[in-house]
Amino acid sequence: MRIDVVTIFPSYLAPLREALLGRAIDRGLIEVAVHDLRDWTHDVHQAVDDSPYGGGPGMVMKPQVWGEALDSVIGPVIDSPARLVVPTPAGRPFTQQLAHEWTSAERLVFACGRYEGIDQRVVDHYAQRMPVDEVSIGDYVLVGGEVAVLVMVEAVVRLLPGVLGNPRSAAEDSFSDGLLEGPAYTRPEVWRDLPVPPVLRSGDHAAVDRWRRDRALERTARLRPDLLAALPPDALDEADRAV
Numbered sequence: 001m002r003i004d005v006v007t008i009f010p011s012y013l014a015p016l017r018e019a020l021l022g023r024a025i026d027r028g029l030i031e032v033a034v035h036d037l038r039d040w041t042h043d044v045h046q047a048v049d050d051s052p053y054g055g056g057p058g059m060v061m062k063p064q065v066w067g068e069a070l071d072s073v074i075g076p077v078i079d080s081p082a083r084l085v086v087p088t089p090a091g092r093p094f095t096q097q098l099a100h101e102w103t104s105a106e107r108l109v110f111a112c113g114r115y116e117g118i119d120q121r122v123v124d125h126y127a128q129r130m131p132v133d134e135v136s137i138g139d140y141v142l143v144g145g146e147v148a149v150l151v152m153v154e155a156v157v158r159l160l161p162g163v164l165g166n167p168r169s170a171a172e173d174s175f176s177d178g179l180l181e182g183p184a185y186t187r188p189e190v191w192r193d194l195p196v197p198p199v200l201r202s203g204d205h206a207a208v209d210r211w212r213r214d215r216a217l218e219r220t221a222r223l224r225p226d227l228l229a230a231l232p233p234d235a236l237d238e239a240d241r242a243v
């Protein structure tokens with residue numbers, strides 16, 4: 001998978017080259033290129049924003065600059081294997097399911113807006129020619145799209161084959177079965193008078209699996225009842241319903 005990010009703050013994306021993601025790049029599992037939007041300006045001030053039509057606070061990012069940048073980065077859009085992703089507080093929720101869907105994309109191109117966002121005609125123009133996703137990472141307002149791109153790239157890349165040391169980690173993610181993960185424990189056996197639940201040291205794998213499922217159901221019911229309500233009817237067995 002190739003990932004391109006267009007931004008006016010390229011250094012914000014430096015974490016993409018650290019740790020797990022950095023190792024995925026080094027191992028050739030992904031390619032990452034970060035582009036400075038201002039490289040496509042032609043005025044001495046390198047202007048990327050202007051006042052909003054219709055008035056209102058803040059500034060809006062200019063369509064001309066974005067058009068030149070994305071044409072250059074995406075290349076010929078006919079039969080382009082790329083998806084254009086535009087983070088915005090007004091987008092569809094970014095979810096684990098969407099992260100999984102994007103793992104099949106050959107290319108992801110992220111357009112990081114700032115100010116009050118990017119002129120809508122940029123999305124409208126490219127949406128006529130390729131898949132465009134306007135997505136939000138949560139119901140709060142950030143200052144720009146860069147942090148959202150870091151979140152989404154990490155969520156997608158960790159799902160790619162070979163990136164995680166243990167493939168079971170991705171398969172047993174929170175949300176992979178529609179539930180939140182239950183609690184995790186490691187040594188020591190007792191810490192500040194708090195013991196590890198004995199079942200986890202029993203060696204009885206069936207009992208451990210049941211205990212973990214029960215804790216996941218309890219946690220999901222307490223913190224995210226909406227996830228329980230969204231489960232398909234056959235997702236919970238009789239033992240689950242007894243929790």
Ligand SMILES: N#Cc1c(-c2ccc3ccn(Cc4ccccn4)c3c2)n[nH]c1N
Nearest residue numbers: 087088113114136137138141142144145148
């Ligand atoms: N994903 C996501 C986001 C964003 C986000 C993403 C991109 C931009 C580009 C500019 N701004 C500031 C801004 C403030 C007010 C109204 C419009 N835009 C962004 C915010 N905020 N919260 C999320 N979950």
